[in-house]
Amino acid sequence: MLPGERLVLTTCVWCGTGCQFYLRVRDNRLVGVVPSRSHPISRGRLCLKGWKSFQFVHHPDRLKYPMIRNSKGQLERVSWEEALDYVAGRLMEIKRKYGPEAIAVFGSAKCTNEDNYVLVRFARATIGTDHVDHCARLCHASTVAGLARSFGSGAMTNSIDEIEDAEVILITGSNTSEQHPVIASHMMRALNRGARLIVVDPRRIPMARIAHIHLSHRPGTDIAWINGFINVIVNEGLADMDFVRNHTTGFEEMWEVAKEYTPDVVESITGIPKEDLIRAARMYASAEKAMIFYAMGITQHVTGTHNVFALANLAMVTGHIGKPSTGVNPLRGQNNVQGASDLAVVPGKLPGYQDPTDPEVRRKFARVWGVEPPAWKGFASTQVSDAIMDGTVKAVYIMGENPVRSHPDIRHIEEAFENLEFLVVQDIFPTETTKFAHVVLPATAWGEKDGTFTNTDRRVQRVRRAVAPPAEARDDWWIIQEVARRMGDDYGFEDPSQIFDEMASLMPIYSGISYDRIEREGIPWPCPSPDHPGTPYLHRDGKFNTPDGRGRFFPVRHVDPPELPDEEYPFYLTTGRVGVHWHTGSMSRRIHYLEREVPEPFVEINPEDARTLGVRTGDRIRVCSRRGCVEAKALVTDTVSRGVVFSTFHFEEAPINLLTINVLDPIALIPELKVSAVRIEKVERNA
Amino acid sequence: MLKRLTWEQVRDVLRNLEGMGYTVLHPAKNEFGDWIPRQGIPERWPEDFPNYLFPFLREIVLPSTEPVFDTADYRPIFHTYGKIAFFGARPCDATALAYTDAFYLERLFRDKHYEKRRKDLFVISVACTRPCENSFCRTMGAGPFAGKGFDIQLYPVEGLWYAEAGSDAARELLRDYPDADAGRLEEWRKKVLERFPLYDRTKLRYPVPSPVRDFLSDRCFSCGGCIWLCPTCTCYNERQPAGLNVVVREQDACLLSGYHRLAKGASLRPTMKEMMGFRYECKLGIGFCTGCGRCSTTCIGYAAMDAYLEKTLGGE
């Protein structure tokens, strides 16, 4: 390398694609990124976030010292000793007074598998609570719930490598080129090799502009169009009935419902012209290899789990599952949301999707943890605000999340957090959530820590430390272990590889993986033994991971979203992200090039609606729902259809989740972030 | 001056450069299978070296980020890698260096930061024998042999290394080696040249035909990769990074909307089509493209120079 510099290969910190690249290090500072041509996913390609990822690490706003809120209500710098003693003391006190179930723990899909494992052990063994959750609740909880029931495994069925061989690619509810640019790149390669692209999305996203067919449906009508596909496919004899007979159950019940969804019915519900629906359904069904990709547009609904069932039905009816370049492929948002889910940073599970009520499993964990994990099922993070308000939960320990901005109906969660007896936040930057914290603990950022991430196609890959952390920031796993030790539970970990070995020994899907094996290239789980090569695609030959080995059809019906536009609130508000920012912006908005691309909040509005309202691009508009109002600049664009407005939750200046509705999917407990009703007003500027 | 050296004599030249205070960098594959420059004198020439994906040669003279001055006392800061002998530069990158030299040193204003680092750089290019991925260097006149931008250019001819001197320092270093037969080199060059595709250069001109521009614009996802990796992209931006008392200059990319945005928020080129036009008017108009193919390798949307070539040349 150039004199005075060093390269450190690591996995990207942003999305779940799992690109790897080299960080350039000079004088203990990250100074740039060099892409890796040899990495199987990124192949020398990166998005702007990846290219500029290193810039947030050295930002002066980084949390550098432990802080405790003093009697005047201000956060005051303290020593690690004092902070750790205080946290451990308060947690023990609360546990003694109210029981372990009064404490909830939030993990983080930005942190490593090792951090999350230690957190899970801390929650379930040291504290003894099952209120453990993380941001997957807000993104793919419905995937995990849905695909686990349909197929027996709640993850991407196929791998990114296989995309280029697909004949048809169906994208729905995923703005792939902005949110998973390098996965979009593999799709572009498939298109260059002759694949057809179908995009089903209410917005005319960039992938829709190059699609062979773009179906623009009304927000919240996904089940209708998916059932419509199945209706056309079965009626036209395009279904793979051999596959259905040999590898699935429940087809008849499903068909009883789906047969009602004729193209005419679907058109009236979704607004998709029936000719287009039929054309797209034929295209998907008649391909030899067809892949479905989806993301938040499917999952962040009250019908999120049902939407996922519907997609699983569609794949099974055509036999597009269990073979290379097929499958139902959720694109996971966070760099390590797959890993955090694998490690059971969710209530009611143990690492490796193991059942906490299974005596054998309980014994296995007790042997390592010293105590048996709780057998009860805890709250989802989206239920925690209510649990605080009704007095069930008294303390929350948060590692690397910002629920005060990312959760729906912000007012409600703010009120709840104000009522907490004890809130610990362990993070790298001050956030809206640290404002409520009694103790703030500075953690190391990506680039400063060793560990592993598991990407969206289940590949466990190394993350490496390139620079030293600022001031007194410490690794998340270290902090938790120190708190646990003070609570009388010593894990004895000295480095992340030791943690990995322990967690792998407890999780059959990871048990063949070790740092040595993934030093050069990651391995996709399941990888049950040290000589197992890993599993690029699941359900080979139609053997599903369900108890009977068969895929299960679930009949699902369209139901209207909980809130529809009416006279008072005439617009659909749908929310999402832009390509250059990340979630609540605490990292991306501190990167100059990303912030410069989209420096302020905006609301997309269709040109015809804009004309009616007298609004032009750049005008300030006020968007109000029944829950509140935010102001932002208008962006007039045909990306959104008439009657729909779109905005993002990146900006604290316009926290869009003030507007969204706090109604949860009853199965996955994921909030409805994609559909709410709003009205738009132009803000008149004073002359 | 054309000389004839054995591999061991090539290594002697590198040793001499080391003796003169240069850090010698040469191509090597790292443990992950990527080509990264390594310090020291190589045991052998890596036959399978295509080129670095990252333009390390540009990076030495024009770092993608460098401090320029101190905001407290306005003292200039010069970032430098010291004296570097860059062995194994590919001819396209040497040609690019000649272009950036002209841009930074021979126009109205001369860039001292660039100049200082350039003076410390000794370039030994090695002629290519096979075209690499996505490249069309012959069409652009930047490969497989460089006409400028090198101190020494080596040709691997029949087990020996023919050495062409491109600077006085190089002539001095090579003085005592036997002369080579220019005719033989010419023959060798002709043979090698045939392996490299030649496209119709007249089609690679600005303005971009609008269907091509629209095609590229629809597929550009604004990652900036084509620019971060381009050996002839020279645009930069200056700013004070949060928390530091220096102004840095860092590479900027004209396919990012922020590049074109004015203080008030309006943009000089609000659409991707306009940005794409701006880029191509530079690369194929007033600026320079070496045909190295890096942009095509890194383009997320498969919409870089290879797509441009394919679209403009049609069925050719």
Add this chain to the structure above:
Amino acid sequence: MSMKLHLNFVNVPLPARIVSIVDEAPDIKTFVIRYDRSAQVLPGQFVMLFPGRLWEIPISVAWTGDEEIALTIARVGKVTSALFQMNVGDKIGVRGPYGRPWPMDLLRDGRVLFVIGGLGLAPVLMAFEQLNKATLVYGARSSRFLLYRDRYDRWKREGKEVLLTVDRASEEWDGHVGVVTTLLDEEIVSSHDYAVVAGPPIMMKFASEMLEKLGMESDRIFLTLENHMKCGVGLCGHCRVGDKYVCVDGPVFSLKEIRRLEEWAAGEVI
């Protein structure tokens, strides 16, 4: 036009000091800065200004004095906001002067019509004051935004015609109301040999088109472009239009030259 080769350039500002700050209009101030290269400034040139943080911005020099330059600045973005927080006596970074000035030799030969909008008066002020046969047609949003009002009487005494207009009249305004082009007609155009146009982009576009329509040839109309110059020395690339770098090939161009650039460029020029 003479242009000397700056061999000693480093892209580092020189420390200078703010000696006075004058309120000109709402959100518009003139900063007078002690700067020992003031004698080198030619009418129409600009300097790069660094307020001690953030980044540098290009600002036209309104006038110069003995080792002083005056810069009239509107608060529009981050850097100008930082400047507005500065005080007399503060250290400030300056580089320059840079850019192609107004073609004064040419303009001195004839009668020059200045068609100016708003802040556009700053980059033409030196040129207007140095010319004997000049007419100013000047428009602003409202009377409060007319710059350098204390100079108008002197200009009139010197025999220069000064025609003012405002977009929106306030109560005390009894002059012309309307955009600046409403003051242009065939008579005024035909009685001048050259035109100088400066102001907001949209105003320059309409004004230069109208001047041409009223009979002024495009190589006699001069404009100053406000592209976003970041380095001022033709290297950073941001201000490029077609094959020209506005900071070194401009900012002053004739309308004819701009038309040629328009053919080159994909984007809007004016």
